[in-house]
Amino acid sequence: PNDTPLLTVDGIEATYNHAIVALHGVSLTVRQGEIRALLGANGAGKTTTLKAVSNLLPAERGKVTAGRIRFDGHDVARTGPADLVRLGLAQVLEGRHCFRSLSVEENLVTGGLGRGSGRADIARDLDRVYALFPRLRDKRATAAGLASGGEQQMTAIGRALMSRPRLLVLDEPSMGLAPLVVQGIFRALVALNRAEGLSILVAEQNSTIALRHAHRATVLENGAAVLEGSAAELRARDDIKTFYLGEG
Numbered sequence: 001p002n003d004t005p006l007l008t009v010d011g012i013e014a015t016y017n018h019a020i021v022a023l024h025g026v027s028l029t030v031r032q033g034e035i036r037a038l039l040g041a042n043g044a045g046k047t048t049t050l051k052a053v054s055n056l057l058p059a060e061r062g063k064v065t066a067g068r069i070r071f072d073g074h075d076v077a078r079t080g081p082a083d084l085v086r087l088g089l090a091q092v093l094e095g096r097h098c099f100r101s102l103s104v105e106e107n108l109v110t111g112g113l114g115r116g117s118g119r120a121d122i123a124r125d126l127d128r129v130y131a132l133f134p135r136l137r138d139k140r141a142t143a144a145g146l147a148s149g150g151e152q153q154m155t156a157i158g159r160a161l162m163s164r165p166r167l168l169v170l171d172e173p174s175m176g177l178a179p180l181v182v183q184g185i186f187r188a189l190v191a192l193n194r195a196e197g198l199s200i201l202v203a204e205q206n207s208t209i210a211l212r213h214a215h216r217a218t219v220l221e222n223g224a225a226v227l228e229g230s231a232a233e234l235r236a237r238d239d240i241k242t243f244y245l246g247e248g
């Protein structure tokens, strides 16, 4: 990673339905080429933070009420979600969200459409995803709804990669998956980061796996960022799981 910030979240507050305060003071930076983990117990505000980053809160009757988010010099509040994807910010939502009746490959192709890619570009990008996740090549004609949980998560990540992001945002990629599958997914993310310098922001309840693969991490508690540091620093503090992550 270098020191240039790609994403800056600066003191944001957020509410749902003009009432529930979900965030009250979240700041974090993702630098170019960095893998940043966002940790926190259930309900700490990870998903809300990630949705704010992609300007997806309005679709949920949510709103950022204070603070500011900038992606690569753009004010996120003034940029629609689809424009953010075109600018290079792609998000894999919690729970994978594949189109269940479309094949794995059709799911992947949908990720390249917003960019207006031609046939040759799409073929090249598919090859890139299949090189990263060889299993998906074998399953490419299978309906995504019939694929395993791990294959669906890989499909959702692959679909995001089809938009050629510079920042990939993932909401709990480990959810519901076996440890070996989770490890495979994190290894693929690290490989992409090393090979292409792809910057990654990943929210995880599984702090062990996240801290093993990220460069730095931010810890959320009750809607506020309470701690941040290098993954090595946070790994060395055994109070974190008990105090902040509800893993006691």
Ligand code: ATP
Pocket: 016, 017, 020, 021, 022, 040, 041, 042, 043, 044, 045, 046, 047, 048, 049, 060, 205
């Ligand atoms: P999880 O791991 O369960 O996704 P999280 O850390 O991602 O937890 P959020 O989902 O961001 O936390 O939730 C933060 C707070 O906002 C919680 O109090 C939650 O109940 C509330 N909240 C989340 N989504 C909504 C919504 N769509 N409408 C109203 N309140 C919401």
